[in-house]
Amino acid sequence: MKIAIYPGTFDPITNGHLDILERAIKLFDKVIITVARNSAKNPMFTEEERLDMIRTAVRRYKKVEVDSFTGLVVDYARRKKATAIVRGLRAISDFEYEMQMALMNRNLNDEVETVFLMPNEKYTYLNSSIVREIAIHKGNVKNFVPPNVYRKLKQKTSSQ
Amino acid sequence: MKIAIYPGTFDPITNGHLDILERAIKLFDKVIITVARNSAKNPMFTEEERLDMIRTAVRRYKKVEVDSFTGLVVDYARRKKATAIVRGLRAISDFEYEMQMALMNRNLNDEVETVFLMPNEKYTYLNSSIVREIAIHKGNVKNFVPPNVYRKLKQKTSSQ
Amino acid sequence: MKIAIYPGTFDPITNGHLDILERAIKLFDKVIITVARNSAKNPMFTEEERLDMIRTAVRRYKKVEVDSFTGLVVDYARRKKATAIVRGLRAISDFEYEMQMALMNRNLNDEVETVFLMPNEKYTYLNSSIVREIAIHKGNVKNFVPPNVYRKLKQKTSSQ
Amino acid sequence: MKIAIYPGTFDPITNGHLDILERAIKLFDKVIITVARNSAKNPMFTEEERLDMIRTAVRRYKKVEVDSFTGLVVDYARRKKATAIVRGLRAISDFEYEMQMALMNRNLNDEVETVFLMPNEKYTYLNSSIVREIAIHKGNVKNFVPPNVYRKLKQKTSSQ
Amino acid sequence: MKIAIYPGTFDPITNGHLDILERAIKLFDKVIITVARNSAKNPMFTEEERLDMIRTAVRRYKKVEVDSFTGLVVDYARRKKATAIVRGLRAISDFEYEMQMALMNRNLNDEVETVFLMPNEKYTYLNSSIVREIAIHKGNVKNFVPPNVYRKLKQKTSSQ
Amino acid sequence: MKIAIYPGTFDPITNGHLDILERAIKLFDKVIITVARNSAKNPMFTEEERLDMIRTAVRRYKKVEVDSFTGLVVDYARRKKATAIVRGLRAISDFEYEMQMALMNRNLNDEVETVFLMPNEKYTYLNSSIVREIAIHKGNVKNFVPPNVYRKLKQKTSSQ
Numbered sequence: 001m002k003i004a005i006y007p008g009t010f011d012p013i014t015n016g017h018l019d020i021l022e023r024a025i026k027l028f029d030k031v032i033i034t035v036a037r038n039s040a041k042n043p044m045f046t047e048e049e050r051l052d053m054i055r056t057a058v059r060r061y062k063k064v065e066v067d068s069f070t071g072l073v074v075d076y077a078r079r080k081k082a083t084a085i086v087r088g089l090r091a092i093s094d095f096e097y098e099m100q101m102a103l104m105n106r107n108l109n110d111e112v113e114t115v116f117l118m119p120n121e122k123y124t125y126l127n128s129s130i131v132r133e134i135a136i137h138k139g140n141v142k143n144f145v146p147p148n149v150y151r152k153l154k155q156k157t158s159s160q
Numbered sequence: 161m162k163i164a165i166y167p168g169t170f171d172p173i174t175n176g177h178l179d180i181l182e183r184a185i186k187l188f189d190k191v192i193i194t195v196a197r198n199s200a201k202n203p204m205f206t207e208e209e210r211l212d213m214i215r216t217a218v219r220r221y222k223k224v225e226v227d228s229f230t231g232l233v234v235d236y237a238r239r240k241k242a243t244a245i246v247r248g249l250r251a252i253s254d255f256e257y258e259m260q261m262a263l264m265n266r267n268l269n270d271e272v273e274t275v276f277l278m279p280n281e282k283y284t285y286l287n288s289s290i291v292r293e294i295a296i297h298k299g300n301v302k303n304f305v306p307p308n309v310y311r312k313l314k315q316k317t318s319s320q
Numbered sequence: 321m322k323i324a325i326y327p328g329t330f331d332p333i334t335n336g337h338l339d340i341l342e343r344a345i346k347l348f349d350k351v352i353i354t355v356a357r358n359s360a361k362n363p364m365f366t367e368e369e370r371l372d373m374i375r376t377a378v379r380r381y382k383k384v385e386v387d388s389f390t391g392l393v394v395d396y397a398r399r400k401k402a403t404a405i406v407r408g409l410r411a412i413s414d415f416e417y418e419m420q421m422a423l424m425n426r427n428l429n430d431e432v433e434t435v436f437l438m439p440n441e442k443y444t445y446l447n448s449s450i451v452r453e454i455a456i457h458k459g460n461v462k463n464f465v466p467p468n469v470y471r472k473l474k475q476k477t478s479s480q
Numbered sequence: 481m482k483i484a485i486y487p488g489t490f491d492p493i494t495n496g497h498l499d500i501l502e503r504a505i506k507l508f509d510k511v512i513i514t515v516a517r518n519s520a521k522n523p524m525f526t527e528e529e530r531l532d533m534i535r536t537a538v539r540r541y542k543k544v545e546v547d548s549f550t551g552l553v554v555d556y557a558r559r560k561k562a563t564a565i566v567r568g569l570r571a572i573s574d575f576e577y578e579m580q581m582a583l584m585n586r587n588l589n590d591e592v593e594t595v596f597l598m599p600n601e602k603y604t605y606l607n608s609s610i611v612r613e614i615a616i617h618k619g620n621v622k623n624f625v626p627p628n629v630y631r632k633l634k635q636k637t638s639s640q
Numbered sequence: 641m642k643i644a645i646y647p648g649t650f651d652p653i654t655n656g657h658l659d660i661l662e663r664a665i666k667l668f669d670k671v672i673i674t675v676a677r678n679s680a681k682n683p684m685f686t687e688e689e690r691l692d693m694i695r696t697a698v699r700r701y702k703k704v705e706v707d708s709f710t711g712l713v714v715d716y717a718r719r720k721k722a723t724a725i726v727r728g729l730r731a732i733s734d735f736e737y738e739m740q741m742a743l744m745n746r747n748l749n750d751e752v753e754t755v756f757l758m759p760n761e762k763y764t765y766l767n768s769s770i771v772r773e774i775a776i777h778k779g780n781v782k783n784f785v786p787p788n789v790y791r792k793l794k795q796k797t798s799s800q
Numbered sequence: 801m802k803i804a805i806y807p808g809t810f811d812p813i814t815n816g817h818l819d820i821l822e823r824a825i826k827l828f829d830k831v832i833i834t835v836a837r838n839s840a841k842n843p844m845f846t847e848e849e850r851l852d853m854i855r856t857a858v859r860r861y862k863k864v865e866v867d868s869f870t871g872l873v874v875d876y877a878r879r880k881k882a883t884a885i886v887r888g889l890r891a892i893s894d895f896e897y898e899m900q901m902a903l904m905n906r907n908l909n910d911e912v913e914t915v916f917l918m919p920n921e922k923y924t925y926l927n928s929s930i931v932r933e934i935a936i937h938k939g940n941v942k943n944f945v946p947p948n949v950y951r952k953l954k955q956k957t958s959s960q
Contacts, residue, residue, distance in 0.1 A: 072778075075777075091256050095575045099765070100731070102598050103765035107783070113507060116596035116597070118594060121442060121445065121583055124441050137235075139234075139235075139268055143267070187403065187404060251739075251740070255415045266438075273346060273437065274437075275435055276435070278422050285744045290740070294712065299715075299748055394939075395937075411580070420925045445584045447580075458552075459554075460588065571899075601762060605899070605900040619875075666913060667883065723827065724827060739918060743921055753826060756889065756917075758906075761903055
């Protein structure tokens with residue numbers, strides 16, 4: 001069984017993340033989407049909130065597991081018997097950072113391969129920090145996140 | 161009448177900003193240079209100081225209005241009946257960030273077009289944070305900013 | 321009256337070109353879309369065929385003129401009393417080449433400003449040479465070009 | 481069974497190609513390395529020579545099939561029941577071209593996913609055209625290509 | 641005598657830094673490796689610790705001097721009678737930032753030339769912040785830093 | 801004595817090349833500017849014409865030798881006892897190609913270091929092919945090339 005992990009901060013999960021997840025599902029027998037604990041400096045959502053939003057958003061997919069981890073991602077991959085780390089590539093700036101991470105991870109554990117997938121081009125400009133920014137300024141993020149995340153974001157930002 | 165807005169942090173305004181502004185003036189009937197409030201984490205200059213420096217620096221241009229705004233830039237553009245957001249493009253790193261912003265802004269309001277202009281190549285390396293950095297280290301920034309900003313920077317950094 | 325020129329090889333014109341043209345129309349009083357003669361090494365379509373396809377494709381737009389030119393684009397702009405050269409920016413590779421051209425053109429004539437517009441992100445991957453490539457391999461290019469260009473491409477490639 | 485294709489010109493196959501192939505083997509049940517016929521303008525090696533060199537170089541791998549194709553790569557993938565197109569990503573310039581190809585291919589057939597893998601960093605600078613260039617100038621390419629390709633290159637270039 | 645300075649934060653010095661230093665030594669009569677004081681926001685190591693680690697790591701090189709500085713790097717270069725500032729270039733993101741710095745430094749003092757050297761490709765992915773990150777997560781950084789830095793990092797992170 | 805070579809096609813030599821040459825002169829005891837024979841597909845100028853133009857243009861510099869070579873640049877460097885290959889870096893696209901070449905050259909001969917210098921930013925957009933293009937279209941290239949090259953270009957293009 002080919003297992004892949006899809007690690008990230010997911011603060012919050014966006015439709016771009018779900019797009020990558022769906023592509024990974026077609027390629028692997030199991031995909032573990034996993035929240036990197038403590039990776040965000042000042043997260044908008046707690047780890048538990050982020051996990052909750054992911055669980056609801058991915059409920060409709062089979063073969064997907066939701067988890068969180070701390071420490072090095074390659075150690076986590078080894079514990080999960082994963083052969084691949086899935087990452088989305090949207091832009092050049094992604095590319096450089098991701099290449100650096102992939103090479104370093106390979107140096108630390110060369111049995112896990114980083115696999116890059118490209119999201120639908122309509123998600124080129126989409127990332128969690130832009131979504132948070134727009135939500136804070138009361139802009140409409142309905143098209144960018146799953147419905148449950150949309151409701152959660154409205155709740156969070158209306159109380160500010 | 162074609163109206164463009166030129167939004168930024170302008171902490172402080174540099175000769176590179178003025179170069180872009182002059183190019184925008186040739187293309188539009190009115191250009192509103194507008195300070196994004198709260199956009200800088202720890203600005204060197206207060207919003208009022210930044211507006212003052214801009215007002216003095218652009219006094220010689222006709223067709224230019226100075227303003228500030230908060231919230232989403234596309235909402236501000238709509239209120240001002242602007243059809244264009246002007247942005248300077250100097251380098252690849254600018255390009256990626258600006259493309260992301262432009263696409264997101266279009267998604268939020270597709271009636272405002274982002275227009276990219278290229279500054280004189282002598283301003284390729286110039287940005288406000290480098291100017292602040294040099295000024296703090298008592299380097300000479302006379303060639304990089306308008307005279308009134310130069311005086312203000314000297315004042316600010318000599319008292320440190 | 322603000323006049324812009326939109327120069328290119330247009331071998332053939334694609335929906336990405338039309339997307340940029342529509343954005344330029346909103347910003348200027350007149351836009352001249354103009355075929356750079358002799359710019360393509362081995363064009364698939366003759367200059368006359370390219371002009372014909374453009375004329376049909378842009379018929380529905382007001383304020384648009386179709387033309388062709390030879391020589392330096394800045395000299396052509398001057399003759400047409402244009403204040404702007406419109407260019408689409410889709411990717412980093414575009415950016416470098418376009419920046420180089422824009423700076424060189426400004427050096428040759430600093431009264432014409434190059435204005436960069438961003439196409440809809442669904443056209444990020446679209447250019448004339450990919451369209452030709454797919455058409456030659458009998459792939460379906462219906463979504464990438466105007467209907468009249470689609471018919472012309474089928475005709476051209478079926479006879480090969 | 482998960483099948484991937486690894487298309488390319490392979491004029492000639494290098495150690496960088498083999499590095500990517502080995503990574504793909506770990507991720508898929510079968511990998512078809514396939515020569516794009518007529519893709520090179522003036523190939524150094526004929527299609528048959530390139531296929532021969534690949535066959536010898538990949539003999540030691542199980543789960544690998546060697547083939548060639550003409551026409552669109554997505555049509556070929558469909559015929560082979562492949563769910564993935566494997567591509568190596570070494571540099572930014574690769575990235576832009578590959579992203580464009582991947583998005584266009586997805587538009588033509590959204591059931592095949594392009595999967596990007598990163599070669600060992602020692603192959604960052606390696607590509608077939610540099611290998612040909614060095615071989616023509618009698619430089620030593622022993623470290624860059626499999627032994628059978630090395631012999632073939634020496635033979636080819638000594639007769640010039 | 642041709643003198644070069646090699647400025648940086650060195651928090652801590654890595655094998656990638658030593659690789660660049662060795663290349664610089666071949667080109668110049670004296671190389672001063674110099675710690676930019678106060679350049680790091682929240683350094684892991686104090687200035688004195690960083691200098692100590694560098695001193696031990698470079699002990700085997702002749703023609704190398706270890707120092708630290710504050711203020712503008714070009715002013716420091718002038719005081720040291722250096723004709724060159726040495727910088728390593730690993731990636732595109734380095735390139736843009738370094739180009740900006742080099743051009744600004746030239747503007748402030750055009751008698752000092754910035755000289756870019758390329759590290760061994762095995763150090764492409766290596767920088768001090770990744771080393772710190774891995775060390776904090778108890779990953780093995782033995783291959784990335786000199787032995788004395790490795791010991792110091794273990795000490796520092798085991799007490800956390 | 802530190803010797804550097806500055807290889808290129810120089811079809812023709814531009815002010816940007818001279819700018820890099822002058823910077824190299826400050827860093828090395830001797831700089832050999834050397835024409836790569838047969839490197840250009842369809843050069844505008846013959847090897848002899850290119851060498852003539854360089855000889856006239858660099859007459860005012862001491863410590864400069866003019867030469868040409870064929871074969872691998874690292875073999876040429878070895879014959880000339882050079883420790884450095886000088887290259888200008890103007891843009892990202894330069895960077896990727898130059899990095900690839902530098903790494904390959906180092907692999908072929910690790911005793912020669914590639915040294916990257918940055919030209920004055922006013923030459924960012926300047927290269928020989930743009931100069932040829934403008935000259936062919938009767939544009940004014942006076943600011944881009946040395947006087948003797950300007951005369952030669954006029955001569956060459958007026959007869960066409």
